[in-house]
Amino acid sequence: MSTAPSSPKSQERIGVYVCHCGSNIAGVVDVKDVAQWAGRELAEDGVVIARDYQFMCSNLGQELIEADIKEQGLTRVVVAACSPHLHEATFRTACQRAGLNPYLCEMVSIREQVSWVHTDRDLATAKAKALIAGGVERVAWHEPLEPLIVPINPTTLVVGGGIAGIQAALEIADSGYPVILVEREPSIGGHMAQFDKTFPTLDCAACILTPKMVAVGSHPNITLLTYSEVERVDGYVGSFLVTIRKKARYVNAETCTGCGLCIEKCPVRVVDEVFEAGLGYRKAVYRSFPQAVPKYPVIDTEHCTYFQRGKCKACQIFCPTQPKSINFEQKDEIIQVEVGNIILATGYELFDCRRIPQYGYGRLANVYTSLEFERLCNAAGPTGGEVVLRDGVTKPKTVGIIHCVGSRDSKYNSYCSVICCMQSLKFAHLVKERTGAEVYNFYIDMRTPFKDYDEFYQKVLAEGVHFVRGRVAEVTDAARHPGEEGKIIVQVEDTLIGRQRRIPVDMVILSAALEPRRDAQEVAHKFGIACSANGWFIEKHPKLDPVATMTEGIFIAGCAQGPKDIPATVAQGAAAAARVIGRIHQGHLALEPVRASVIAERCSGCRICNNLCPFNAISFREDLGVTEINPALCQGCGTCVAACPAGAITGTQFSNEQVFAQIEGLLMLDFSGAPRGAAVRMLEPALS
Amino acid sequence: MSESERFEPLIIGFTCNWCSYRAADLAGTSRMKYPPNVRLIRLMCSGRLDPTFVLKALANGADGVLITGCHPGECHYLEQNYKAMRRYYLLRAMLTQMGIEPERVRLVWASAAEGARFAEEVTRMVEDVRRLGPLNWPAIAADGAEPAASRNGHGPAAAAETAPVVPEEAKP
Numbered sequence: 001m002s003t004a005p006s007s008p009k010s011q012e013r014i015g016v017y018v019c020h021c022g023s024n025i026a027g028v029v030d031v032k033d034v035a036q037w038a039g040r041e042l043a044e045d046g047v048v049i050a051r052d053y054q055f056m057c058s059n060l061g062q063e064l065i066e067a068d069i070k071e072q073g074l075t076r077v078v079v080a081a082c083s084p085h086l087h088e089a090t091f092r093t094a095c096q097r098a099g100l101n102p103y104l105c106e107m108v109s110i111r112e113q114v115s116w117v118h119t120d121r122d123l124a125t126a127k128a129k130a131l132i133a134g135g136v137e138r139v140a141w142h143e144p145l146e147p148l149i150v151p152i153n154p155t156t157l158v159v160g161g162g163i164a165g166i167q168a169a170l171e172i173a174d175s176g177y178p179v180i181l182v183e184r185e186p187s188i189g190g191h192m193a194q195f196d197k198t199f200p201t202l203d204c205a206a207c208i209l210t211p212k213m214v215a216v217g218s219h220p221n222i223t224l225l226t227y228s229e230v231e232r233v234d235g236y237v238g239s240f241l242v243t244i245r246k247k248a249r250y251v252n253a254e255t256c257t258g259c260g261l262c263i264e265k266c267p268v269r270v271v272d273e274v275f276e277a278g279l280g281y282r283k284a285v286y287r288s289f290p291q292a293v294p295k296y297p298v299i300d301t302e303h304c305t306y307f308q309r310g311k312c313k314a315c316q317i318f319c320p321t322q323p324k325s326i327n328f329e330q331k332d333e334i335i336q337v338e339v340g341n342i343i344l345a346t347g348y349e350l351f352d353c354r355r356i357p358q359y360g361y362g363r364l365a366n367v368y369t370s371l372e373f374e375r376l377c378n379a380a381g382p383t384g385g386e387v388v389l390r391d392g393v394t395k396p397k398t399v400g401i402i403h404c405v406g407s408r409d410s411k412y413n414s415y416c417s418v419i420c421c422m423q424s425l426k427f428a429h430l431v432k433e434r435t436g437a438e439v440y441n442f443y444i445d446m447r448t449p450f451k452d453y454d455e456f457y458q459k460v461l462a463e464g465v466h467f468v469r470g471r472v473a474e475v476t477d478a479a480r481h482p483g484e485e486g487k488i489i490v491q492v493e494d495t496l497i498g499r500q501r502r503i504p505v506d507m508v509i510l511s512a513a514l515e516p517r518r519d520a521q522e523v524a525h526k527f528g529i530a531c532s533a534n535g536w537f538i539e540k541h542p543k544l545d546p547v548a549t550m551t552e553g554i555f556i557a558g559c560a561q562g563p564k565d566i567p568a569t570v571a572q573g574a575a576a577a578a579r580v581i582g583r584i585h586q587g588h589l590a591l592e593p594v595r596a597s598v599i600a601e602r603c604s605g606c607r608i609c610n611n612l613c614p615f616n617a618i619s620f621r622e623d624l625g626v627t628e629i630n631p632a633l634c635q636g637c638g639t640c641v642a643a644c645p646a647g648a649i650t651g652t653q654f655s656n657e658q659v660f661a662q663i664e665g666l667l668m669l670d671f672s673g674a675p676r677g678a679a680v681r682m683l684e685p686a687l688s
Numbered sequence: 689m690s691e692s693e694r695f696e697p698l699i700i701g702f703t704c705n706w707c708s709y710r711a712a713d714l715a716g717t718s719r720m721k722y723p724p725n726v727r728l729i730r731l732m733c734s735g736r737l738d739p740t741f742v743l744k745a746l747a748n749g750a751d752g753v754l755i756t757g758c759h760p761g762e763c764h765y766l767e768q769n770y771k772a773m774r775r776y777y778l779l780r781a782m783l784t785q786m787g788i789e790p791e792r793v794r795l796v797w798a799s800a801a802e803g804a805r806f807a808e809e810v811t812r813m814v815e816d817v818r819r820l821g822p823l824n825w826p827a828i829a830a831d832g833a834e835p836a837a838s839r840n841g842h843g844p845a846a847a848a849e850t851a852p853v854v855p856e857e858a859k860p
Contacts, residue, residue: 083713084730109728112716117807118724127724134727530766538762550706550764594732612735614766637765638736642775654732660744663700666727667749671696676749 012046012140015074016132017065019056019081021111028115030125034080037129041675042136045665048072056081062094069098076142078135080108080128101144103593103653108135126673130666137665141658147590150238150632153340154584155180157242159230159523162190163566164558165345166212167573168580173221175581180337181216182244183226185274187292188213190347194275194371196378196385198566199426200456206380210291217293227298231334233527234616236632237553238340238589246333250299251285256325258295262315263287270303277371280382285315285326290380296325341553341580344537345573346523348559351406351413351513359405359510360475364488365390367475367508370423377430387434389507395435396506400490401427402472403443406513409471413513415534418563420511421447425457427509428465439465440503442472442492450567468503470495475508514563527554528615536562547576551635552591555579594636594653600626602648609640609649697751697817701728701810702737706764707799708756714803722807725814726754733757735768739779742793747825752792752817754810759797769797789820 016038020026031052039050049072053061056079068074077100079091084107092102110128118124154177158169161183169179181188192198193213195205216222225246232243251262268284275288284304287297305312306328316326353361353369361367366389368376379385388395401424407417421443428439446467448454461467474491480502487504494501516535517523524531529549530538537556540548547555555576558569583589596617603626610618610627617633618640620626629640629649641651650656670676703709709730715722731737734757742753755776757769773795780790794816796809 083709083716085710085713109713109716112713113728114724116716116719117722119721120724123724127727130727134729525766528766530762530764533761612768612771614768635765637733637768638731639733639765639768639771642736642738643771651732651736654736656738656740659729659731659738659741662729663741663745663748663750666700666729667698667745670749671698671725 012075013048013073014042014046014076014078014136014139015065015068015072016042016047016050016136017056017061017077017079017081018050018052018110018128018132019061019079020052020054021056021081021115022054025081025111025115028118028121028124029110029128030121031128033125034110034128034132038132038136042133045133045136046076046140047136048074057087057090062090065091065094066098069095069100074100075104076139077105078108078132078139079105080110080132080135082111083107083109083113103145104139104142106135106139106142108132123672126669126671129673130669133668134662134665137668138658138662141655141661143652145593145652148593148595148631149588149590150236151588152238152583152586153240153338154178155337155339156580156584157182157230157240157337157339157342158345159342160190160345160347160558160560161185161188161216161224161226162345162347162558162569163192163209163212164347164560164569164573165190165343166209166216167570168343168345168557168577169216169222170212170219171574171577172580173216173219175577176221177581177584178221178223179219180223180225180339182228182230183224184229185288186227186249186286186298187288187294188216188224188226189288189291189293191371192566193289193291194277194378195374196381197426197430199422200452202426202429204379206291213291213293217295224294225335226294230526233342235338236615237551237591240339240342240553242337242339242342244335244337246335248330248332249296250301250326250328250330251296252323252325252327252330253294253296255321255323256296257321258287258297259320260287260297261318261320262326263297265314265318267312267314268303268305270300276382277369277375279372279375299326341555341583342527343555343557343573343576343580344523344527344529344560345557345576346517346520346560348514348563349517351515353405353510353512355412356405358474358476359402359472360477360488360508361510364475364477364508366396366488366506367510370420370427370509370511373427373509377427377434385434387431394506396431396437397435398438398440398487398503398505399428399431399435399507399509400440400442400475400488400503400505401431401509401511402475402490403441403511404471404513405510406515408444413515413534415563416447417511417513418447419514419565422453422456422565424509424511425460425465427511429460429463432463432465437506440490440505441465441467442490443467443469444471445469450565468492468494468496468501514559517560520560527551529554529556536560547572547579552589553583592636592653594651595631595634596629596636596638596641596649596651597631598627598629599648599650600624602646603627604646604648606645608645609643612639612643695818695822697725697814697820697822698749699726699752699754699810699813699817700745700750701726701754702734702741702756703728703730704734704736704757704764704769705730705732707758707762708734708796708806710800711756711798711802711806714800715807716803718803720803720807722810723814725817726810733763733765733768734772735763735765737772737775739775739782742779746788746792746823749825751820751823752794752813754813755793755795756798756806756809757795759799762799788823788825791816791820792823 018035035052096102234241266283272282301307375381406412557572557576763769
């Protein structure tokens with residue numbers, strides 16, 4: 001491998017265009033001097049024309065380049081202007097219009113990297129010249145490239161059947177394209193199905209969610225795979241091959257009518273830790289909740305008498321269908337599906353309140369988590385919607401609601417969980433409405449943005465709910481003062497009056513933080529995306545591209561991307577769907593041709609590169625004894641190019657020659673802009 | 689040395705397309721100021737950084753090389769910045785053997801949101817390399833001495849009269 005380009009390709013005809021950007025560049029850089037210098041001093045390196053212009057990105061500026069390409073026969077173009085992230089596409093398109101391959105155009109950033117960050121005119125001008133020299137040397141080594149066109153399979157995989165996944169699946173299915181919806185639990189619905197009311201309108205969650213669930217279950221374009229998990233993802237945007245494990249339900253979906261007789265006859269009662277958050281019971285053969293979609297139940301083998309002791313079979317005996325729908329022999333099924341795009345809507349997990357022992361959860365009976373309280377006040381919940389203490393009968397006279405449990409706390413999660421303030425206000429309202437109890441909300445800051453939220457806060461204030469500003473220090477049953485016996489005492493510094501307070505209550509609700517799924521990192525890795533430091537999936541751009549990811553064809557929606565309320569979740573589900581539908585409509589996708597490839601004759605088969613690719617684009621051909629790169633899987637990072645000891649891997653747009661040439665160009669001038677003499681090439685042998 | 693004739697190092701900076709190049713962009717759009725001694729090259733990923741790029745830059749007259757990339761765990765290509773980091777530590781060991789102060793090559797993580805950090809790190813690097821003095825690698829080579837890199841443990845300091853200042857403590 002040579003460390004220096006062999007010779008300047010002076011046979012190229014290069015045009016250099018220096019932009020004033022109004023006074024943005026020209027105010028600091030002497031652009032006229034730069035252009036003249038380039039035309040004069042870089043002539044040997046192939047520059048045949050160098051111009052400066054007020055606004056290169058304007059139509060007139062672009063036409064200038066186009067005219068020169070046609071009339072002067074330019075074979076390469078260097079535009080010294082703003083960041084390529086802003087206008088690379090603009091100038092590439094201009095070149096293309098004039099018949100020059102767009103990848104033969106190189107941008108040099110003399111605004112973001114020169115005029116906006118430096119003040120000394122002479123030094124800034126010198127640096128601009130050096131950067132342009134780098135661009136000119138580099139562009140001579142550019143090659144004409146064509147974007148990679150990949151076809152898009154019209155089927156979409158949606159992972160996660162909460163409200164985000166449901167919305168995304170319905171949007172795509174309604175546009176006429178097939179969707180495969182995979183859900184880990186036996187029913188879709190997610191967390192929203194567990195809620196009673198939704199803020200700020202207090203609609204019943206089930207009333208607005210179940211019609212959507214039914215629509216998913218009956219939609220001709222949706223294949224619903226519940227009680228299933230994605231095992232493996234192969235392939236790339238447009239043609240992913242996804243391996244899914246359908247866990248055995250022991251219930252035959254084809255014959256089951258969902259009558260529920262098996263559930264009725266099952267003799268085993270189990271505490272329902274998932275849907276009822278540990279407050280209620282279910283049977284060993286169960287469906288998560290009455291409106292579950294799909295309707296057929298599942299057998300929990302860990303608790304089923306037959307699976308544990310080999311006897312019982314009550315469910316099978318009483319099953320009224322012919323043939324019987326209960327099948328104890330059923331096995332997990334592995335299926336493979338081909339999809340073009342994937343939407344991840346895997347949701348969140350609730351913070352484990354036991355991690356804050358001073359709040360007493362798990363030790364003090366009447367300390368509840370927010371999810372437990374949702375079930376407690378749900379009309380279909382274990383108490384039929386009665387807000388009562390753990391004894392099942394006593395109505396609380398005083399209730400304390402603690403905000404930010406596990407959120408906005410550097411010991412647990414520094415972020416705000418977004419929904420807790422509004423959720424706590426909703427709880428306060430429901431407690432007042434159902435029990436008439438005194439309610440205390442312990443908050444750090446009240447955060448009620450978005451439509452009708454603050455109005456709801458005002459309403460709850462008017463209902464006479466007390467608000468204490470301060471982080472709760474302790475929740476205890478150790479009475480210190482008269483009147484505290486038999487109560488739970490909330491110890492808090494009321495920061496508005498600057499005093500410690502002890503408030504005795506009967507019930508405490510902890511508004512627990514939303515946390516990333518425990519296996520979020522693993523899932524991210526499986527799908528080739530990344531998690532932020534907090535563990536949420538990272539979007540492509542936090543503002544301008546919140547549902548796409550850095551991996552083409554993988555989109556994210558809902559709380560998997562970060563804590564958010566139901567309206568935002570639904571909006572993201574729909575947004576991700578819109579992105580996917582657009583792709584499917586196009587039928588194909590043009591990808592940047594930044595790819596690595598192996599020059600087979602140079603490859604020694606050492607396999608050093610084989611383990612470096614996180615996208616599995618590199619494979620070893622045992623028959624040929626060389627390594628191969630799949631251009632469709634390659635994302636173009638170039639790590640393998642840098643690693644190859646034989647220099648057998650080359651990368652388009654970022655070849656060694658291009659980078660070496662750019663280094664030479666950049667170092668052509670010294671700090672003050674004086675020529676540094678010819679690049680030193682005599683060290684080559686030592687370096688190669 | 690007076691302010692006007694103080695040594696001004698030239699530094700080649702490598703950025704990744706997704707994080708650190710955007711940090712440089714942000715430093716620009718935020719109008720943060722840093723010294724004009726650094727000239728940047730955009731790569732797709734810090735993982736693309738071939739150690740020979742660094743040696744090439746030093747051999748061609750750069751006094752220092754700044755390598756930048758996404759923070760660990762935030763790599764656009766999942767984990768390739770870790771590979772850049774591995775190479776970086778190997779390269780530093782190698783530079784030491786060649787008699788080049790390893791401080792001349794620095795690895796800095798900067799996210800697309802860290803324009804300020806980028807500007808600060810550039811400023812610090814320029815000051816540090818200025819303190820080390822010129823590397824003068826090409827000058828030595830041009831004097832006809834055998835290539836410094838092949839001298840196996842003997843730094844460029846011993847090579848020619850135009851010897852650069854190599855602080856004692858920097859020698860291996």
